[in-house]
Every structure is written in structure tokens, then in C-alpha cells.
Amino acid sequence: MTRTLPEMTGWQFLLDENIDPKTATYLEKEGIHAEHVRDALWQGADDEEDILPYARDNQLIIVTSDVKDFGGLPPGAHASIVLLYDDTMPAYLVAAGLISMVDTYPNRDVFGGHEELDPWI
Structure with a gap:
């Protein structure tokens, strides 16, 4: 099913x-904006100096399995974050989990800014 723009407003991810x-x-095939760090920034971009400011400035939800560095960040340090604990998960399952999450929350405001992806997969 193709999503309409108003339904997707606010759901933008930085992988x-x-x-x-x-x-x-x-x-992207499902109409959800997603950027990968190495395309949006560059390979080896620094978490604190590059990724966090870029995500905040562009209101992107960071999706990461770097739980050690991103898991304990206070809410003001990021626009939003989704943690993936099982970093062996194939791309199609990660995408399916994010799509399920987006389809479940009525909007990004209800999302609350922090989620664990593994239960959605």
C-alpha cells in the first residue's frame, strides 16, 4: 500500500x-523518508560531532544498533532515536519493524522520541 504524504509527515529516519x-x-519504497549516514554525511562520521547535530537539525529519527553510544543519551541530545539490539537483523526485517512502528503510532508526537525496534520485528 502506498502511503499518502500527510500520513507520513514527521516520520523521517537517519540510519x-x-x-x-x-x-x-x-x-523509501513505502513512502517513508530514510537517509543512510554514509550517504547523508560520510563513512566514519562521528556520533557526537556529525550524526547527532545533523539528525537534530533535520528532525531525523536516528536508527542505530550502537546501543552503547546512543542508548543513554538524554532526550535533548537527539531529535528521536530507535535502538536495534539485534544487529544481525536483515534489512527487510528492520524496515518491516520500522513500518510497523510508524503504522501503529498515530503520529510522531505520540512516539515520544525513544523506542526499541526489536519488539516490532
């Missing part, structure tokens, strides 16, 4: 380097 770039392709 960290540890997330398969194919995930962005799957999300």
Missing part, C-alpha cells in the same frame, strides 16, 4: 552506519 543501507531503500 546509522551499523544499519544495512538497503533498509533505506525498503522504507
Whole structure:
């Protein structure tokens, strides 16, 4: 099913380097904006100096399996974050989990800014 623009407003993701770039392709096919760090910024972009400011400035939800670096961040440090604990998950399952999450929350405001993706998959 193709989503309409008003339904998707606010749901924009920035996939960290540890997330398969194919995930962005799957999300884009469903009408969900997704950027991969190495395309939006560059390979090896620094979490604090590059990724966090870019995501905040563009109101992107960071999707990462880098739980150690991103898991304990206070809400003001990021626009929103989705943590993936199982970093062996194939791209199509990560995308399916994100799509399920987007379809479940009525809008990004209700999302609350922090979620664990694994239960959605």
C-alpha cells in the first residue's frame, strides 16, 4: 500500500552506519523518508560531532544498533532515536519493524522520541 504524504509527515529516519543501507531503500519504497549516514554525511562520521547535530537539525529519527553510544543519551541530545539490539537483523526485517512502528503510532508526537525496534520485528 502506498502511503499518502500527510500520513507520513514527521516520520523521517537517519540510519546509522551499523544499519544495512538497503533498509533505506525498503522504507523509501513505502513512502517513508530514510537517509543512510554514509550517504547523508560520510563513512566514519562521528556520533557526537556529525550524526547527532545533523539528525537534530533535520528532525531525523536516528536508527542505530550502537546501543552503547546512543542508548543513554538524554532526550535533548537527539531529535528521536530507535535502538536495534539485534544487529544481525536483515534489512527487510528492520524496515518491516520500522513500518510497523510508524503504522501503529498515530503520529510522531505520540512516539515520544525513544523506542526499541526489536519488539516490532
